[in-house]
Amino acid sequence: MIELLEQKLQAAINPIELIDIQNESHKHSGPAANSHFKLVIVSEQFQGVLPVKRHQMIYEILKEELAGEIHALAIHPYTPAQWAKKQNAPESPNCMGGSA
Numbered sequence: 001m002i003e004l005l006e007q008k009l010q011a012a013i014n015p016i017e018l019i020d021i022q023n024e025s026h027k028h029s030g031p032a033a034n035s036h037f038k039l040v041i042v043s044e045q046f047q048g049v050l051p052v053k054r055h056q057m058i059y060e061i062l063k064e065e066l067a068g069e070i071h072a073l074a075i076h077p078y079t080p081a082q083w084a085k086k087q088n089a090p091e092s093p094n095c096m097g098g099s100a
Helices: 002-013 051-061 080-086
Strands: 019-023 036-042 072-078
Touching: 002 019, 002 036, 002 051, 036 080, 051 072, 072 080
Parallel strands: 036 072
Antiparallel strands: 019 036
């Protein structure tokens, strides 16, 4: 799944520094495999784009996967300048699995 996500994002967004996709399914409260992911992506295409629009771009690219296997996707999209200042994305919380 990670390879598929990387391929789709590389083709559509052409990140300049990194795409880091982590399988965080182990943080799910119940049985889960290949369903919870964290994405960190740095691209010039995010320059001047509001954060919500960045997320919408990624949702559109990955709409098939989000409608199927992927239950949760934590998205952290940065411009190169933002990433140079930040250098890391926040940790994802454990999934409550709808039990909150």
